[in-house]
Amino acid sequence: MRVVVVGAGIVGAACARELARSGLAVTVLDRGGPAAATTAHGEGNILVSDKGPGAELELAQLSRRLWPEILDDLPNRESVEWDPKGGIVVATTGDGARALEKFAEGQRAAGVIAEPMDERALAAAEPHLTRDVAAAVHYPDDAQVQPSGAATALLADALRHSAELRTGCELLGARVEGGRLTGVRTSGGVLPADLVVNAAGPWSGETATRLGAPVDVRPRRGEVLVTTPLPPTVFHKVYDADYVGAVGSGAQDLQTSAVVESTRAGTVLLGSARRRVGFDDRIRPHVLAEIARKALRLYPGLTGAQVMRAYGGFRPYVPDHLPVIGPDPRLPGLWHASGHEGAGIGLSVGTALLLRELVTGSAPSLDPEPFRADRPAVLGADASEGAA
Structure with a gap:
């Protein structure tokens, strides 16, 4: 065939x-x-x-x-840069905490490992993360590749x-x-x-x-900020619980949420944004500013970090x-x-x-x-x- x-x-x-x-x-x-x-x-x-x-x-x-x-x-698996580092989802409000706990409960019933984290465990896993967290869930099966x-x-x-x-x-x-x-x-x-x-x-x-x-199948635009290489700062993929809502939203206007993770090269990726603008590939400063603002709420210590580039791309969206x-x-x-x-x-x-x-x-x-x-x-x- x-x-x-x-x-x-x-x-x-x-x-x-x-x-x-x-x-x-x-x-x-x-x-x-x-x-x-x-x-x-x-x-x-x-x-x-x-x-x-x-x-x-x-x-x-x-x-x-x-x-x-x-x-x-x-045969060339090294180029994949497989990193089973796990993910941590945090909620910074009481309403967000209740929604996250309910969401994680449903996932556990479907076979997902979703481990609640107390304040001490969270601080040990992510020492540079804000302490202003109402709830956190660890997902050990989350991973990353290049x-x-x-x-x-x-x-x-x-x-x-x-x-x-x-x-x-x-x-x-x-x-x-x-x-x-x-x-x-x-x-x-x-x-x-x-x-x-x-x-x-x-x-x-x-x-x-x-x-x-x-x-x-339509294009949906997303942008990411990339810092210069930093000392070890972020050890998991960490994001605010409202990321799930942004992923599932069908809204055409801008949807942003705090997503922070590192790469093997030591850079830190800051996201994320989602918006439906056709194939308009212009990077909008106000989108990058909103991404940075929300990311800094999770990692205030990144305030002085230098951003060396920003990039965007289109994702295939189905209603x-x-x-x-x-x-x-x-x-x-x-x-x-x-x-x-x-x-x-x-x-x-x-x-x-x-x-x-x-x-x-x-x-x-x-x-x-x-x-x-x-x-x-x-x-x-x-x-x-x-x-x-």
Whole structure:
């Protein structure tokens, strides 16, 4: 079977790896370069802490189990920079504490390790964190990777299993015969295919429209501040409990919350922001100022830290906040693996496994029904906005 994967970000790379290792003839197509767009503008988070009970959490739990197994099988795993450092979610108000405790209780019932922390344990784990905390929960399964390194390692393994990579090659449209997708038209010519996987991230809506089967996957903008290297200051991924609300919000206006974490290089990443502005890539000073203000409430000692850069990127947003994984019944031969918003790094390997199982007819590792491509949120009346 000939497969074309559209998109060489981490989701596309993970899908290409799974399909190539299954013996399929895979070609990865990207108009830019590997991991050069959304993946390169992420923080590399692999989280269970921000997901309530349901399909996305189940996909996150599957992915979290898979990551260490996949790393053991990658010849260049060092570039992934796997760091199972865990996460800590804090609430700074009484209302926030009650909401966090209820959220964590529901997660524990779904199998997530969510450990309440008292003041002493929190101070020992994060000595530079503000003491003005009403509640804290530790999530030992949260982890981090270097996103571009992880994506290129997965892609390299796909290439090691005979996949091909075509960069600087733009998808222009579909070749359809007998009502079935039989290939794609590209800036480099026609590529025949028995199966096409739309893994184009925030551009998945545009890609699907070009292929003749629009889906409502829209860009959602996010920004991150990066400090210069600092002495050890932040030891986990730490964020305010309102981050969960920002993730789940469908509001178009600016949503910010305090998210603070370090990297192996000693820099500290400050986030996060979410806003729907189409593909407007301008960085707005007021957004960065709001990110910094909220981050400093958690770590006042960062007040004098120097920010060496800020970056932003687009995340693939679906109105019901669930990825799109599986075949498109409107156009046989078209499959989707997109819509992960800011969770694509963590969910990539679980998505790829589920896709491979569905393609090959294997028993799926989890119920694929919630992610189906023909659900109302994906095929809504405003699906064409995904190409805006």
